[in-house]
Amino acid sequence: MKKMRNIDYKELFITTSIIFLCLLIWDTKLLFPLKLLVTLLHEISHAIACILTGGRVLEIDINSELGGKCLSEDGNTFIISIAGYFGSFLFGVSIFYSSYKTNIKAPLLIFLLIIILLFSANILNNKFLGFITILIVISLLLIVKLIPGIISNYILRIIGLISCIYVLFDMKSDIFSKNYYLSDVSTIAELSGIPYYVWGIIWLIVTISGLLFLIVKVHKK
Numbered sequence: 001m002k003k004m005r006n007i008d009y010k011e012l013f014i015t016t017s018i019i020f021l022c023l024l025i026w027d028t029k030l031l032f033p034l035k036l037l038v039t040l041l042h043e044i045s046h047a048i049a050c051i052l053t054g055g056r057v058l059e060i061d062i063n064s065e066l067g068g069k070c071l072s073e074d075g076n077t078f079i080i081s082i083a084g085y086f087g088s089f090l091f092g093v094s095i096f097y098s099s100y101k102t103n104i105k106a107p108l109l110i111f112l113l114i115i116i117l118l119f120s121a122n123i124l125n126n127k128f129l130g131f132i133t134i135l136i137v138i139s140l141l142l143i144v145k146l147i148p149g150i151i152s153n154y155i156l157r158i159i160g161l162i163s164c165i166y167v168l169f170d171m172k173s174d175i176f177s178k179n180y181y182l183s184d185v186s187t188i189a190e191l192s193g194i195p196y197y198v199w200g201i202i203w204l205i206v207t208i209s210g211l212l213f214l215i216v217k218v219h220k221k
Contacts, residue, residue, distance in 0.1 A: 015215055018154075019161055026169065031162065032066075033136055038088060038163045039066045040133050041112070042170065044119050045087020046070035049080045061125040081187040085203055088167050093214055096160025099153040100218050105144050113137045167207050171200055 025031060039062055047057040047070050055075020062068040072080060091112075098108045116137060120130030140159075144152045171185060189196040 012215065014154075015157065015161070018158055019165070019211075022158070022162055022165060026165075033132070034159055034162050035066055035166070036062070036129060037133055037136050037159070038092075038166045039068050040116065040119075040130070041091045041163065042084045042088045042166065043068040043070045044115060045083045045091070046080055047072070047119060047123070048087070049083030050075040053079050055080065057123050059125050060119060060123050062129050063126070064129075077187065078191045081184045081191070084184050085167050085171065088163050088170065089207060089210065092160045092163025092166070093210065094160070095163060096157055096214065097218065099156035099160065102149070105152070105156065106141065109137060109141050109144060113141065161211075164207060164211055167203060171203050 022031070040060075043060045043062065047060060050057050050070070050072040053076035055072050058071040058073060060068070060070050070080075070084075094108060098105045113134065116130070116133055120127070120134060140155070143155055185196045185199055188194075188199055192199075
């Protein structure tokens with residue numbers, strides 16, 4: 001009971017409300033700029049995994065419908081395939097957590113800007129969307145520097161939550177896509193020998209459990 005009393009229920013209610021609001025407007029254009037940023041971070045996660053496992057990234061492509069692909073050669077295919085989901089969640093957790101830690105907000109956004117600049121300049125096929133994404137990150141940096149902390153904090157929390165939730169929607173999209181055989185989850189299932197729907201359940205559990213743990217942790221007084 002003591003642990004429950006140490007939770008800031010006001011902030012917990014606000015965070016929960018943000019999650020439900022994002023779910024309600026997920027398929028609208030309102031979230032397009034933020035989903036563009038999250039989609040690019042997803043594809044960059046594939047690219048980073050490829051490089052770290054000895055591969056070479058050939059191209060990253062994102063279309064206007066926010067469908068993305070990362071073309072690579074060599075590297076560990078399983079790690080590269082699973083890195084998209086893991087990276088989206090990790091980036092989301094980092095951005096969300098940074099909103100509660102003043103000293104890491106700006107450094108994290110600068111880090112994201114550098115990563116996006118590097119990949120956009122060298123291997124991103126759609127330069128226009130890459131440019132828009134860079135503007136979004138620069139805008140976030142300005143928001144953190146110029147707008148009162150409480151407002152910038154909530155903006156970062158929204159982005160972080162969207163990035164985490166994106167994992168579930170991306171997994172659902174991959175499983176039910178007409179081009180399922182080209183999706184990340186198809187490759188993961190083939191390489192692991194574990195059916196795609198089991199991976200769907202695994203990521204559902206990981207994402208929801210991770211979100212619950214993170215939300216409860218940051219809302220403790």
